[in-house]
Amino acid sequence: VSIFVMLSVFSSKQDYYLLPIIPFAIYLSMLLLNKFDVQNTWIKLSIAIPAVIFISAPVVIFYLSRMEEAAFLGMPSIFVVAAILSISGLIVIYRLYRKNNVYRSLCVMSIGILSMTFVLGCSMPRLNPYIGVADLCKHAKTLAEENRISNYCVYGIHRAENMDVFLGEDVKMVEKEDIVGDSLTNAIVMLPVEKIKKDEELHSAIKNKTYLEIGNHAIVIF
Known part of the structure; x- marks a missing residue:
């Protein structure tokens, strides 16, 4: 509780700042588990619900990967x-209700989560272009240096004001009219690929420019 209070008082209001609490919360839960009847319906249900979500993971991922904005989820990893x-979820349900072994079920779930984290960690280099803007800014900076451009413009990217941390330069917010009106010169423009595909005017204004796709975003040299 003291960790939660301290992090809430002194840290910015971002969810991930509370991550240090999780190991202690898990440890406390395991200590308290001995004080309850492990065959209690609610305890079993609290394990079974995440297990069912795990089982449905392949179907959910397959469905989401068919959506254009989440196509990267179709990666083999x-x-x-x-x-x-899914496999760990099936084993958890089997151990929980056929073998009535709550502790084994928790062990299987833990192994499944750790295995998932390991595989996902190995896949991060390929996922980075789709997560955040660090990779996008890295390529934009390289293109700017190669073409001796110092103006960085952004259209339609959420929280783009933070990109100056990666670029080392201020970022200018532009509107669609600035792009299609050809009023931009000697500038690097970053915008979502989806906007280019869905807007014919944007596509026409960009198609003859030097263009590079990085994940879900595009870099265009004006």
Whole structure:
């Protein structure tokens, strides 16, 4: 509780700042588990619900990967992760209700989560372009240096004001009219690929420019 209070008071209001609490919360839960009847319906249900979610992982991933904005989920490594979760979920349900062994079920679930984390960690280099803007900024900076450009413009990217941390330069927010009106010169423009595909005017204004796709975003040299 003291860790939660301290992190809430002194840290920014971001969810991931509370991550240090999780190991202690898990440890406390395991200590308290001995004080309860492990065959209690609610305890079993609290394990079974995540297990069922794990089992459905391949179906959910397959469905999401068919969506254009989440196409990167179709990577083989992501399906390996989904398979690991699904298999561990099936074993958990079997151990929980056929063998009535709560502790074994928890061990299997833990192994499944750790295995998933390991595989996902190995896949991060290929996932980085789709997560955040660090990779996008790295390529934009390289293109800017090669073409001696110092103006960075952004259109339609969420929280783009933080990109100056990666670029080392201020970022200018532009509108669609600036791009299609050809009022931009000597500039690097970063925007979502989805906007280019869905907007014919944007596509026409960009098609003859030097263009590079990085994950879900595009870099265009004006």
